Amino acid sequence: MKPIFTFLLVLSALAAQAQHRVSGTVLDAGTGEALIGVSVAVQGAAIGANTDLNGAYALSAPDPNVVLVFSYTGYEKQEISLLGRSVLDVGLSPAQNLLNEIVVIGYGTQKKSDLTGSVGTIKTKEIERIPTASVDQALQGKIAGVYVTPASGRPGEGAVIRIRGTGTLNNANPLYVVDGMLLDDASFVNPQDVESIEVLKDASATSIYGNRGANGVIMITTKRGKAAEKATISLSSYYGSQALTRQIPMANAAEFGQMYNELIGQTYFADPASLGTGTNWQDVAYRDAPMASVQLSANGGSGKYSYNVSGNYFNQSGVLRESEFERVTVRLNNEYQLNPAIRLGNNIAFANSKSQNPPGVLLSTLWMPPVYAERDSTGDFSDPTFFGTSIGNPAADLFYKSNSHTKTNRVVGTVYADIKLLKYFTFRSNFGLDYSNSKSRYFEPAYEVSVSQRNVNDRLEIGFNENQSWLWENTLNFDREWKKSRINVLAGYTAQENRFDFFGASRSNFPSGQDELLYLNAGNDTTQLNYGGAGDWAMASYLGRVNFTLSDRYLFTASIRADGSSRFSQDNRWGYFPSVAFGWNLAQEPFMARQRVFDRLKLRTSWGVVGNDKTQLYPSFGIIQGNLYAIFGPGESLNTGATLATLSNPNVRWEEATQTDVGLELAVLKGRLTAEIDWYNRTTYDILYELPIPDYVGSAGNPVVNVADVRNQGWDITLNWRETRNTITYNFTGILSTVSNEVTQLDARKSEVRGAGTASGDPATRTIVGRSIGDFYGYKVAGVFQNADEVAASPKLGNEKPGDFRYQDTNGDGVITEADKVFLGSSIPKVTYGFSAGVEFFGIDIAADFFGVSGNKVVNAKAMSRFGVYNWEKAFYDGRWTGEGTSNTVPRVTNGGHNYRMSDFYVQDGSFLRLRTIVLGYTLPKTLTERIGITRARVYGSGTNLWTKQAYTGYSPEFPGANVFSAGVDFGSYPIAKTMLVGFDVTF
């Protein structure tokens, strides 16, 4: 940071050399009223003044060519070059964002003031602040009701998003709509191309997406050029370094040796202390890793066309060795006005990404005994199987199993035509395409570290995937506007089809592992294996909506969508998803005309039905399983076997959610303070889940049946304060969401769902009616047995010994059984919140974002796995029981078994508060940059995840889980990194 400050000081000193007197008046551009207290500042200098009661100002500028900045709360900021003038009168216009802010909604846009639904928005500036390849990571802590958990810290990785709670026991991911293309993920979108992200939360907003809207909808709109705007070329780049946010303190070699002696009850290590610290395997596996991005874009337009073209190169190394991500994205957004009636446009993105996938060493890095070095005295990788065959040397895995690469090409685009018909009609035909192919290559040489960590034959595996989706939407809009009333009617027909194909093959016996030989043909063709398959789905839909605004005060929306989905059998194919909503702009009422408090006061309420069709592609078919081989004869040849092994349910249908929302929007103090408060209640019905059938039926799996109901209820609150005072603009935004998640119905035959199986065989979670999805469930530890008498006198689970956990006999029946397990907390935060603050003065901008969750628990399941003598956490060493009176909280050293059952010992507080980003930027004075043809130049430094306050002893307590039943369970996940970077943005 130091160089930037020095640079700044020098600039200020230069600017303060000459003097130029200037004065004028500032008026409201609409009413002509004088504006009092407007801040007038000289850009890039600490000089400024405020307008007086008549709107007049006067100041001395250091140079006749300075730029004056006029800012006033509730009005658009203006920057005007003085150009030697000594009198400068200015008219300011009321800020657009307050009165005429436009919001993107499904199949259209709407004035924020006319909106009856609950829609959260973030703009480009906030998105760009997080250095990430994935747009969804940038949403964390930004929109009330949107809970974002990084899928992991792996470079290029996205996030798991839950909008207003977890609404299903299945796939609870939202729908993405990128420039009108409906998608399941938006990983190809370069965050720096994004103009805005709208999150549709309530049914009034989402039901137009029918049976894909139940988990909420994320609308991503990319940047476009403006017609009649001169070409702007921007170059921005950053470079930074990432590091682990923290290490997990593990026992060192001496401590491990001591505990091993205690474990076996003998002196294996004669002098454990002499082992010293040994190897810190986290130092071996993790590193500081660079990341960088360069973006070049051009946008503008003239009369009949507009364009936005951008290219981006992003490169991120992972903090875990052997993990890399690299991506090139190119975007072309164009629009052409062919004639007054017809407008054509396109939004096309191309993304090419390459990643190197690290081997699975997240757990072995923690488990590997510290008594080993990476390699033994002969130079071979250390063989740790003395302590158990399930322990692999992570250094060897990183060495042998990291030749794993994936390359993906993806093109996503829409082409559309808008045709004006008669006077009030617009017809739009929108064709979207999403095509991607990816190629994976994995090569593992032959090697032997130990009997369980070896590869007898080298193997090259190549995989190809292709995915193709097209969407065609035809909509007709009727738009009519009167002075204060507006009506918009939408009707449409859409169709979408998706198909994916995959195949892969492998061979062994390659002459070497050199890159140029890693093609299947170089291997031995007698060792070849291959596989391939495909899947598809299709959907046809009708949609309709009416938006009606009467006298700017009374708002009404009704919509319906009919979806036909190929996933369901003919009898269950069509679903109908209606919604209605009302809004009332109280501030526009005549009786409110005199009040000066509220600039906006709006009440709104909505109700609607949405669906979730994210189940298997062909759930109603009985699939013949084809790999059920039998072995016959002395030749031991494989004989193909195939049969119906798993029963199906032909009556499967979509899940259906009804949602009610009541909202209040207000703006006071001339728009300085805006607030949006929503209460919602969403109940999902007919949730598909596997209904257990008796085992005598002989099915390998349970058929899925529409039976369960889940309710999510809560508050979304957004507060925003923005003000300009003198030459300083500052803002503060806070969001807060609460979710109460409750399963309201399960089948009587399966009144619980157990999930997240742990090493001891105990599932970590249990889901029952009346509690939230995936609540933790296990024994309560009442203490540690101090002596044999205590063991003898207490209720027991098995053959406990002194030093073992004394589990609480919660039902008081004198023995410890499954019935003594109790609920131990939920992974779903009671409250998620975020706040950010920003300040701008003299060209300096500072912004900080915080994100936090509270009221949730996490399970340290990685510490429960002991299939060998794994290393222990340092806290275990420090706290362990070594004899009567030594500990009543941490047990003696054992390896698996009693003390590793699911209990509250492994449940920890999952709350955290994180400084998500902090940015310090400086925009160079225009007077200086314009001389060299630069419109705007900004340099900045930023930090991401620099500070976290958490109770959890692992990396970060964010575990989205493989499914909704395993959220919050730490089975070892790629840790998120902290990042420090510097960058610049230059606009020509």
Next chain:
Amino acid sequence: MKNIHFSAAIKPLLSLLLVVFFANSCQKEFLDRKPLGQLTYENFFQTADQAVQATNAVYNQFRAWDCVGLPYIGCTDIISDDSDKGSTLNDGPTVLEIDDFTFDASNSNFAAIWRGYFRVIARANVAISEIPKVDMDAGLRDRLIGESKFLRAYSYLLLAQWFGPLPIITRPLDGAEYYTQVRQPLEAVYAQIESDLLDAVAVLPEKSQYSASELGRATKGAARGLLAKFYLVKKDFVKAELYALEVINSNQYSLLTRYSDNFLPVGENGVESVFEIGAAALPTAVVGPGATPYNMVQGVRGTPNLGWGFNRPSDNLVSSYENGDPRREASVIYVGEVLPDGSTIVQDNPEIIGERYNQKAWVPAHAGLQDNGPGNIRILRYSDVLLIAAEALNENDKPADAQKYLNQVRKRARGTNNFILPDVTVTDKVQLRDRIYRERRAELAMEQQRWFDLLRWGRAASVMQAVGKTGFTTGKHELLPIPQTEIDLTEGGIVQNPMY
């Protein structure tokens, strides 16, 4: 201006309306999708190949964890006096419950064997119901159905010995029938087993009639042998004698010269094999498509590291052999012993007390890791059939014939060492019975037979008492508990066994 609007706009609109209309009429077709690259129940069972595949899939289930993994070993050997849990002290607590008779109906091992063998039955039911509809060679069709009936009967016999009365399911169930099954009396279960085996005897070829590449499929001899064993369970000694002698007189089988060869690769599908489940370690995968967990579960734990070390031959078993009986050495791996292939010496593992392993589950080095177990699982050996014959003949008061078959088994065990295992000469029915029982234990130790023998002989209670398994309760533990989930899911339609 307006004209331009119109002409420019109306054309695409018209064509679009056409398309929309077209799309509408094709909508049903557009939305009808079938699984790609996967056969469905609707379009399977068209060809003879598919009929064979559906039958192979029944055999496949026998290699599953539920059928031959630790739950199976636990409920056959470990539960008996032949072996202890083994492995390290804390490994496999649910199996320890079985060893000690401290289990209840929630013990996961019972659910596993119940589930595993009912899946065999379900796959057999699919084959038996659907194959008759396939247009194919009648001989092959009958044989395939016969194979499935044999496998179904074998599964039902195991389940009946473990659990007693059972729901009888002989065709794929409809959704409405999933929860409505009830346990049928043991006689009805036996009648079903008998009918399946008699059908199998009628249509299955003899072992010699199969080509080498088909060895391992159910044979007439296997069906007769299993029938003989079944009649012993039913205490129908006349029929047991009949079918055992039919196997013996078919001249399809003989004893291997060396007892220990039975459990080595050389003995797989050999002259002594009446029925076994084929397995293989296919070279290219860690867990290949031909693997079983059987060898891994019982493999030496420690150095060399061949498996998990469960199923420790008990002190009682080790001391039960007659002096010098070489079958003891062939059945038990001790610390310090050189493995059968001479590869390495078993080292002491300090984590295991009284370390010992089942040598019959040992397999030589193979492709992949432990979990790629290649050993065929021997279900019925010819020596077993000889001992069944001996047992039935003795009960039918034919001691001379009984002695003949008993002494065939002893002679082979003796090998060339005439100082051990002399011929049995007692003719007293009770004494001879004891000698036959004792021979069965020595001959078939650690082969998952002992528990069923004890139950059949009514000796489970006395033997458990004798070996100090005080957890055994007479009148209760002769049957395993029905898995609790079955009772819960049928809301009591499936009734628990007494005293659980």
